[in-house]
Amino acid sequence: MQEFYRSIVIREQTKIRRPRVLPKGGEVVVRVGQEVSPIQVVARTTMATDFAIMSAVEKLGIAPEELGEYLRVEKGAAVEAGTVLASRKRLLGERQVVSPVDGIFFDVVNGRIAIQPTSDWLELRALVAGRIVSYVSNRGVMIETSGSLIQAAWGSGREGVGQLKIVANAPGAVLSPEHLNMDVTGQVLAIGVLNNVELFHRAEDLGVRGLIVGSASAELCRASQDSPLPLIVTDGGGGSGMCAPIFQLLQQADGRSVSLFGDYNVEAGQRPEIILPQAAALGLDAVTVKKALAPGQLVRILGKTKTAQVGTVKHIYNRLQQTAVGMKVPGVDVELPDGQTVFVPTANLDVIA
Known part of the structure; x- marks a missing residue:
């Protein structure tokens, strides 16, 4: 019997099918055959009443008992998604804790801020430009696109879309404060190495849409899981940087739209994915992951x-x-x-x- 090994896909041009699925049944608001943009809503469902919880003390780098002096919103106040709830000035700029949803500032417990959502709907966006090819019952859709596909080693579980920006021209380059300025707002940054948690939070505060790094420290990976900023690690831990095929493919796509899917499930064989849509070529086949x-x-x-x-x-x-x-x-x-x-x-x- 032929044995198959763990595979990673690095394709410059291929057909890609990406499911977009709600956590529970709801309403699909697009039709099969329809072209969609990354920000377009494809399905929605009633939102659960779960609170949005943010670890403010970890983000600000303070003790729980100090949080009160850094709060910018009073308990019980109505807030919108993006409202600054707490902030602290640091050497690399101001670090902020923002609300991920519209809601009510409910409480502060052990250094964590709880927001009670007020929106009635959870909206699922396409996150990638393409065409709807099928429904996933009443929970979502399958989107087909063509372009470049990279499967990574690790992801923070977050999703995002933005314009790709190559920060440095070497696969082993390390992210530094000089790389982070106002020009990075709305961009997805790609760099060889990022091990500095302070710089990760600085990128978040500047409105960076996502980070693609070759290697990252375990500390940084843990910190990213409490942040809405997507982090995709293409190769692994330490300071080894990014492997040449991935770095070269990203360089070729500099300035293009990039979609990040950070879900990572070892048991299910699910890897984080980086998708760079572009015009289709004739004769493309859908990607096959398992390979001998x-x-x-x-x-x-x-x-x-x-x-x-x-x-x-x-x-x-x-x-x-x-x-x-x-x-x-x-x-x-x-x-x-x-x-x-x-x-x-x-x-x-x-x-x-």
């Missing part, structure tokens, strides 16, 4: 050594091989661009489709 490992196959190396490097499979071992730490594992020989051949356990590589 074979000699000549392009792979990306994961793990602590040679991270983010891309090479070619030269030999697949039929028997377990002993590693430097004494473990016996299945693996392959990979030839790197510099001509060096290294042994890589199959658990430490992605097949590039």
Whole structure:
């Protein structure tokens, strides 16, 4: 039986189908065959009464008992999405906590701000330009588009859309304060390395629509999960930067619209995706994710050594091989661009489709 390995898709031009589904049944407001824009509402449902909770003390970098002096809205006040609830001036600029929804400033508990939503509807937007090809019962639609597709290593679970901006011209470049100015508002920024939580929050305060990074620290990934700003990590942790095929594809798409889907589910095999729509080419097929490992196959190396490097499979071992730490594992020989051949356990590589 042919064994399939974990695959990652990096395609410059392909047909893409993306489901957009509500968390529960509702009303689909578009028709099959209709062209939609990224900001267009495709389905809606009545909103649950759950509170919107924001960890204000983590965002502001203060103790819970200090939050009162930084609040900008009184308890019980009506707020709109985007209203500044609390703020604090820092070295890199003002850090803000904003309401994600229209609602009422309900309470502050243990440094967390609770907003009670007042909107009756949860609206689901397309987030990607394309054509509606089918319904997903009464919960959503399937959108078909064509363009570039990148599957990433990790995502914060958030979604977003904006104009792609390449921050630096090297895949290993590190985001610095000089990269963040008023010109980045409304942009999706791409950079090799981001390990500074302060800079992440600065980007959020400046109105950045999303961040695509090659590598990020575990601390930053944790912080991003409490933020509405989407973070997509293409390669992994540490400071290895972004692998060449992904960086080159993003460079070619600089200035184009980009859609970020940050859902990440290891058990279900769901990866975060970066979609860059563009005019269709004839004869495109929908992307196939699973792919067999074979000699000549392009792979990306994961793990602590040679991270983010891309090479070619030269030999697949039929028997377990002993590693430097004494473990016996299945693996392959990979030839790197510099001509060096290294042994890589199959658990430490992605097949590039």
